[in-house]
Amino acid sequence: MIFSSLPILIVDMVGSVAMVIIAVLALNKARQLRELDHDNAIFLYLLWISTGFAIFAVSRSFSHILKQFLILTANAEVWHSISPYTGAVNTVSFMLVGLITLFFNQSWKINEKILSSREKLEETHIKLMSLNQTLEQKVVERTEMLTSSEHKARRILEQSLDTIVMTDENLMVAEINQAGTTLTGYKKSDMLDKKMSIGDFMAKSSEWQRFHNLLNTHEYILNEETDFLRPDRSQVRVLITGGIDYGAFGCGKSFHFIIKNINDKKQMEQQIAQADKLAALGEMSAGVAHEINNPLGIILGYTQLMLKEKSGFEEDLKTIEKHVKNCREVVSDLLSFSRKGGKEMGLVDVHKVVDGVVKFLGNHTDFRKVDIMLDLWDGERLLVKGHIQELTQVMINLMINACHAIEDAENGQIEVQTRKNDKDQVVICVKDNGTGIRKRYISRIFDPFFTTKPVGRGTGLGLSVGYGIIRRHGGEITATNRKEKGAAFTICLPVNDNPDTP
Amino acid sequence: MLLAGLLLPPDALAIQIHQGSEGIIVHQVGHLFFLLSMVVLVFIITGRNLNREKGWRMIQYSAILFVLWNLDTITAHFFDNQIGAVTVENLSLRRVKISAESNSEFLVHFYHALKLDHLLCVPALFLFYRGLTHILDREKHNQKTAGNTEP
Numbered sequence: 001m002i003f004s005s006l007p008i009l010i011v012d013m014v015g016s017v018a019m020v021i022i023a024v025l026a027l028n029k030a031r032q033l034r035e036l037d038h039d040n041a042i043f044l045y046l047l048w049i050s051t052g053f054a055i056f057a058v059s060r061s062f063s064h065i066l067k068q069f070l071i072l073t074a075n076a077e078v079w080h081s082i083s084p085y086t087g088a089v090n091t092v093s094f095m096l097v098g099l100i101t102l103f104f105n106q107s108w109k110i111n112e113k114i115l116s117s118r119e120k121l122e123e124t125h126i127k128l129m130s131l132n133q134t135l136e137q138k139v140v141e142r143t144e145m146l147t148s149s150e151h152k153a154r155r156i157l158e159q160s161l162d163t164i165v166m167t168d169e170n171l172m173v174a175e176i177n178q179a180g181t182t183l184t185g186y187k188k189s190d191m192l193d194k195k196m197s198i199g200d201f202m203a204k205s206s207e208w209q210r211f212h213n214l215l216n217t218h219e220y221i222l223n224e225e226t227d228f229l230r231p232d233r234s235q236v237r238v239l240i241t242g243g244i245d246y247g248a249f250g251c252g253k254s255f256h257f258i259i260k261n262i263n264d265k266k267q268m269e270q271q272i273a274q275a276d277k278l279a280a281l282g283e284m285s286a287g288v289a290h291e292i293n294n295p296l297g298i299i300l301g302y303t304q305l306m307l308k309e310k311s312g313f314e315e316d317l318k319t320i321e322k323h324v325k326n327c328r329e330v331v332s333d334l335l336s337f338s339r340k341g342g343k344e345m346g347l348v349d350v351h352k353v354v355d356g357v358v359k360f361l362g363n364h365t366d367f368r369k370v371d372i373m374l375d376l377w378d379g380e381r382l383l384v385k386g387h388i389q390e391l392t393q394v395m396i397n398l399m400i401n402a403c404h405a406i407e408d409a410e411n412g413q414i415e416v417q418t419r420k421n422d423k424d425q426v427v428i429c430v431k432d433n434g435t436g437i438r439k440r441y442i443s444r445i446f447d448p449f450f451t452t453k454p455v456g457r458g459t460g461l462g463l464s465v466g467y468g469i470i471r472r473h474g475g476e477i478t479a480t481n482r483k484e485k486g487a488a489f490t491i492c493l494p495v496n497d498n499p500d501t502p
Numbered sequence: 503m504l505l506a507g508l509l510l511p512p513d514a515l516a517i518q519i520h521q522g523s524e525g526i527i528v529h530q531v532g533h534l535f536f537l538l539s540m541v542v543l544v545f546i547i548t549g550r551n552l553n554r555e556k557g558w559r560m561i562q563y564s565a566i567l568f569v570l571w572n573l574d575t576i577t578a579h580f581f582d583n584q585i586g587a588v589t590v591e592n593l594s595l596r597r598v599k600i601s602a603e604s605n606s607e608f609l610v611h612f613y614h615a616l617k618l619d620h621l622l623c624v625p626a627l628f629l630f631y632r633g634l635t636h637i638l639d640r641e642k643h644n645q646k647t648a649g650n651t652e653p
Binding site (some may be wrong): 001002003004005006007008011012014015016018019022023025026029030032033036037046050053057071072076084087088090091092094095097098099101102104105108 | 525528529532533535536537538539540542543546550565592593595596597598599600601607610611614617618620621623624627628630631634635637638641642645
């Protein structure tokens with residue numbers, strides 16, 4: 001049967017060219033896929049199979065086109081001679097495609113394993129990242145806590161009003177806060193350079209030896225009282241608590257101490273005890289004075305009656321009268337010491353009192369060799385509520401006491417100072433450069449009948465009376481030894497700024 | 503007997519002489535192997551549910567067309583080269599004479615249709631190309647999406 005060869009020829013030629021073009025395009029797509037992910041075994045497989053198809057398409061198309069060309073050009077014999085070779089190549093090419101295709105399942109399994117491993121790797125990576133972030137966050141939190149803790153510790157050390165000292169294992173000062181330098185009077189750099197220990201601050205070395213023994217025995221000391229000696233030779237009463245720190249994170253053994261300044265507290269306790277004692281003495285003095293005053297009045301009355309008539313005992317009676325009057329003065333002073341008010345008070349200008357006393361005493365023979373210096377408050381008038389005569393009496397007593405203290409000194413000086421303090425009090429201070437007060441007498445100096453003067457020179461009631469007067473005025477009187485030479489008596493009285501409210 | 507066999511051996515005849523029909527047999531086996539590999543590919547794609555994706559579905563269709571193409575070529579080669587039931591003679595540039603051994607018109611027409619095998623293999627290869635294109639587009643899209651969502 002005869003057919004037109006055109007349909008077969010056209011399909012054969014066009015199909016061959018189309019196969020080559022499509023195979024090359026497919027190979028390009030497979031290459032792009034491979035470029036996207038080099039680890040994907042399926043993409044590698046698709047590249048292989050595309051290559052196989054391309055070889056197959058080129059081989060087959062070439063042989064078909066060559067065949068048609070040779071037949072159409074009447075060279076069929078040539079085609080018959082080469083057709084076994086092109087057919088063999090063609091056979092090999094599609095067998096290759098078939099062979100590659102059979103590896104699809106294995107390629108898929110390998111790819112699944114790769115993907116699974118990659119997924120696990122990514123999960124592990126995410127977990128690691130999370131752990132890393134958690135770790136970083138924890139490090140940040142711990143660092144913040146550590147910084148905060150360090151800051152708090154530093155603040156406590158720096159802001160503490162009590163002394164905090166850290167020493168090394170040999171008890172040499174390693175760290176001390178500002179309160180410590182203020183308390184001891186030494187600079188921190190000096191303490192570190194001179195390798196000072198806490199024992200170097202103590203007034204008595206035997207005390208330090210005792211504390212040292214306690215630390216070695218009990219590893220702590222608790223609320224031990226001692227005196228610190230400052231570089232200016234003044235003493236401060238302190239309370240020490242301390243213990244051993246065996247250290248952490250490789251730090252060596254050290255000692256920590258907390259030292260409280262109890263000087264003011266001790267002084268206050270002593271003042272309270274003094275006030276209590278003087279109050280009790282006042283009560284007793286009032287009773288004694290009252291009981292003695294009446295018999296003295298009777299004795300004096302009868303003595304004066306007898307003096308009016310001649311009896312030959314006038315001289316004896318006058319002696320009795322003189323001593324009875326002396327006794328009455330003592331009793332009167334005792335009553336002044338113990339009196340609990342009653343007299344009306346008015347406004348008193350302190351400077352008028354001071355001026356009056358200085359003018360009055362300036363004419364006295366005992367004061368002619370004394371240099372009296374006035375350091376008076378130049379601000380507003382210092383007004384207090386009280387009795388001018390009583391306050392004048394106190395000032396005279398203090399001035400006479402000061403004069404007696406400096407009577408053997410060559411350049412005797414008495415300084416009277418007035419000022420207003422931040423507690424709204426008028427402060428009158430009488431200082432001398434005399435012998436000062438012995439430490440053991442300071443607590444007794446306001447006691448009635450206490451005197452260090454020779455017999456006959458003083459009754460021991462001057463300061464007691466002064467104390468009683470100042471207390472009645474709502475004030476305080478204290479006696480201290482000056483850092484330099486001499487003693488200082490300080491009177492504090494509540495200020496009265498309003499002249500209309502006496 | 504054993505000794506005689508060892509001492510007086512006959513010709514070994516180790517190299518076999520091949521007939522001219524071996525070439526077409528090998529070619530047919532090659533087509534069969536290609537066909538079977540395509541069938542395997544079709545079933546693997548179905549078995550792994552890859553045909554839910556358009557790209558792999560097109561590759562599966564491509565494999566089916568290649569199966570049909572292999573059947574076409576195996577059948578055509580069977581009739582002309584293998585059993586010589588059909589002969590083709592080029593009468594001129596425009597005419598070709600196809601004659602069947604038993605003068606069967608059906609066989610002649612059937613063979614003529616089989617000769618248009620490019621109508622199967624070209625679409626098969628085109629579907630394979632389209633399948634790769636879809637897979638490539640999907641992969642690019644996936645990578646872009648993953649790139650946007652990565653921290």
